[in-house]
Amino acid sequence: MTFASVDQFKNWWLKAGRPMKPPFKNCIHTTDIAYAMCLYRKDQFQVELYICKPNTESPVHSHPNVDSISMYLTGDLSFSDENGNYKDLSAYQWPKENGAHMLLGKTADKNNGKPHALRTGSTGGSFLIFERWLKDNPSSVTLHWEGDLVGKKHAQTIKEYHA
Amino acid sequence: MHKTVEQFRDWYFKNGAPLRPPFHDPVFYTDNAMSLCLFREGQYQVELYITEPNSTSPPHTHPGVDSCFVYLAGNIQFNLEDRDNPDVSQWQTEKADGTHALFGKTVSSPDGIPHWLLIGKEGGAFLSFEYWKDKAPVSVTMNWEGEPVGQVHSKILEQNLNDHISERAA
Numbered sequence: 112m113t114f115a116s117v118d119q120f121k122n123w124w125l126k127a128g129r130p131m132k133p134p135f136k137n138c139i140h141t142t143d144i145a146y147a148m149c150l151y152r153k154d155q156f157q158v159e160l161y162i163c164k165p166n167t168e169s170p171v172h173s174h175p176n177v178d179s180i181s182m183y184l185t186g187d188l189s190f191s192d193e194n195g196n197y198k199d200l201s202a203y204q205w206p207k208e209n210g211a212h213m214l215l216g217k218t219a220d221k222n223n224g225k226p227h228a229l230r231t232g233s234t235g236g237s238f239l240i241f242e243r244w245l246k247d248n249p250s251s252v253t254l255h256w257e258g259d260l261v262g263k264k265h266a267q268t269i270k271e272y273h274a
Numbered sequence: 275m276h277k278t279v280e281q282f283r284d285w286y287f288k289n290g291a292p293l294r295p296p297f298h299d300p301v302f303y304t305d306n307a308m309s310l311c312l313f314r315e316g317q318y319q320v321e322l323y324i325t326e327p328n329s330t331s332p333p334h335t336h337p338g339v340d341s342c343f344v345y346l347a348g349n350i351q352f353n354l355e356d357r358d359n360p361d362v363s364q365w366q367t368e369k370a371d372g373t374h375a376l377f378g379k380t381v382s383s384p385d386g387i388p389h390w391l392l393i394g395k396e397g398g399a400f401l402s403f404e405y406w407k408d409k410a411p412v413s414v415t416m417n418w419e420g421e422p423v424g425q426v427h428s429k430i431l432e433q434n435l436n437d438h439i440s441e442r443a444a
Contacts, residue, residue: 129291129293132373133373133377134372134373136372138396138399139325139347139348140397141324141397146324147324152372160322162324163301164301164303184300184310185295185297185300185301185310186301205297206297206298210296210298211296212295234299234300234301235301236300236301
């Protein structure tokens with residue numbers, strides 16, 4: 112089982128029934144505003160689940176040499192472009208008939224290591240991020256971060272990883 | 275419909291672990307943990323908990339809720355009052371498929387029995403399957419009897435209590 116792109120990996124994972132196989136190593140990472148766990152990792156590919164606290168915002172940052180696709184799960188969150196401009200998603204802050212968020216399963220544009228930021232509203236939010244690591248072995252995009260950090264806890268998490 | 279939280283757990287896995295986080299009340303946090311409700315239907319729900327490294331929770335209960343935990347990853351010592359709580363450090367090993375030796379193991383936590391967690395340096399992640407007997411499900415971090423985890427948790431519980439008082443007064 113090999114994938115030529117992060118899109119292929121995402122499509123396979125969803126079609127395969129979203130297999131949950133958290134790795135023993137480097138699975139859980141926390142920052143001041145978000146907690147993450149790796150749900151599945153295979154060679155240079157992985158999918159992480161992020162849970163984000165309400166009313167928070169990350170600085171603009173990038174994950175060099177990581178192709179990624181973020182998939183919306185729930186909550187009030189949005190991603191910005193490299194200039195910090197956010198799409199207005201307020202029109203989609205509604206439940207579907209089955210009680211899920213209108214944006215469940217929607218994906219953001221593929222990111223090829225470009226700068227971006229994330230912010231949440233009053234309910235917090237959660238998303239999946241599908242990743243293809245082009246150079247390094249996968250750990251977490253929380254660790255593989257270029258730009259200002261989120262806060263002290265984020266710095267501590269990175270420090271402990273490299274210790 | 276399910277008769278017990280264990281039946282709900284088995285149904286959930288048998289049906290491909292549906293990922294359908296609710297629009298309402300999906301995300302909660304305390305001083306050292308965050309939760310996401312992965313699926314909620316009727317009086318049943320499953321929450322994913324991710325906990326910080328080197329953290330603890332004091333003994334507590336979730337009144338009116340039967341729970342069942344499924345281990346995912348990290349270093350989690352789950353303890354139930356008056357039960358045999360084996361030291362899980364002996365199972366901090368990797369299986370041949372790359373997952374944790376305890377991945378998929380389950381512990382039932384019946385309503386009213388105090389339990390508490392000790393988390394190691396790896397952090398922890400687990401699923402909490404819940405049957406809310408007489409209330410609409412939100413998060414067990416909000417339905418908490420016992421000492422709070424910390425100041426953040428304490429403040430959230432206080433706010434929740436104030437909201438309920440306001441709702442009743444209205």
